[in-house]
Amino acid sequence: MIVGVDEAGRGPLAGPVVAAAVLLCPEGIPGLDDSKKLSAKRRAELDIEIKARCRWGVGEASVAEIDGINILQATLLAMTRAVDALGFEPVEVLVDGNRLPRWRYTARAIVGGDALHPCISAASIVAKQHRDRYMVTAAREFPHFGWDTNMGYGTARHLAALRQHGPTPLHRTSFAPVAQMQLV
DSSP states (O other), X not given: OEEEEXXXXXXXXXXXXXXXXXXXXXXXXXXOOOGGGSOHHHHHHHHHHHHHHSEEXXXXXXXXXXXXXXXXXXXXXXXXXXXXXXXXXXXXXXXXXXXXXXXXXXXXXXXXXXXXOHHHHHHHHHHHHHHHHHHHHHHHHSGXXXXXXXXXXXXXXXXXXXXXXXXXTTBOTTSHHHHHHXXX
């Protein structure tokens, strides 16, 4: 009953921050690794396999929550929601990073944990896939920003579109590049 937790989307200028919690199946899943080290195709395949064979939950913190309580607190909130979405009380939670939410169960923060613990690797994959799907869908509504390829990060294309079109409701107004555009 050891659950891995990781997040996706702390750094982008737009979209929610997403966390996932995964309890691996007893036989494990071969090929798990930090989601950033996997190809998009392999991540998608593993996401399907994890969801079919493991217990998992996803939690989000909205743009309004990010702007209201800051990205760190919003990330911890998304992690709490992800563990709550599992529907059971874990014996222990392993979290990628150096910070933990205030939980009633045993938890450890592990820097680089997504490359060390398969349950965190699985959570990394599920969180990234969930957030990427969200941003690809959002790109249909706001095509100028290139979110289907940059996932909301501050690429040259995204920043140029931000200057030309201004922020959308999905932009994080507490992040400097977006806040600066609102002052213009």
